Amino acid sequence: MKVLDLRCTHGHRFEGWFASDADLQSQMDRGLLECPVCADKAITRLPSAPRLNVSGAREPQPPAKPAEKAPQGDQPIEMTMQAAWLRAVQHVMNNTDDVGDKFAEEARKIHYGEADERAIRGRATPDEAEALRDEGIDVMSLPVPAALKGPVQ
Structure with a gap:
């Protein structure tokens, strides 16, 4: 592998x-x-170096004590931000109801008290999103990676 x-x-x-x-x-x-x-x-x-196991190349080091853990700052900021963004998207996916293409309709029902208030997500055209904003309904576009839209294989 x-x-x-x-x-x-x-x-x-x-x-x-x-x-x-x-x-x-x-x-x-x-x-x-x-x-x-x-x-x-x-x-x-991307170029990557193979991992080589060379026995006897250096003296074995004792395991680090818990207080001597390596600092967490060794990941590039882009990777850290990407991971945080993916966690945020996953949180939204796990804590909202998917109303699909009926997002604008359902958002209006909630806003005007015709449906119980709850967090929803779905799809709306740019025109529908703008119309919701004009009515004072807060909406936000959130691109969702395809891997999070369905079951992971």
């Missing part, structure tokens, strides 16, 4: 696991790879 570093054209970095280089190329050729953040299908493989 090969674990490879990948990146989309928007700069989102992620890992992919493949049986071989041929498997990676096959999936890329068939358009099966997409960024888990933005669903971009233009994916490139």
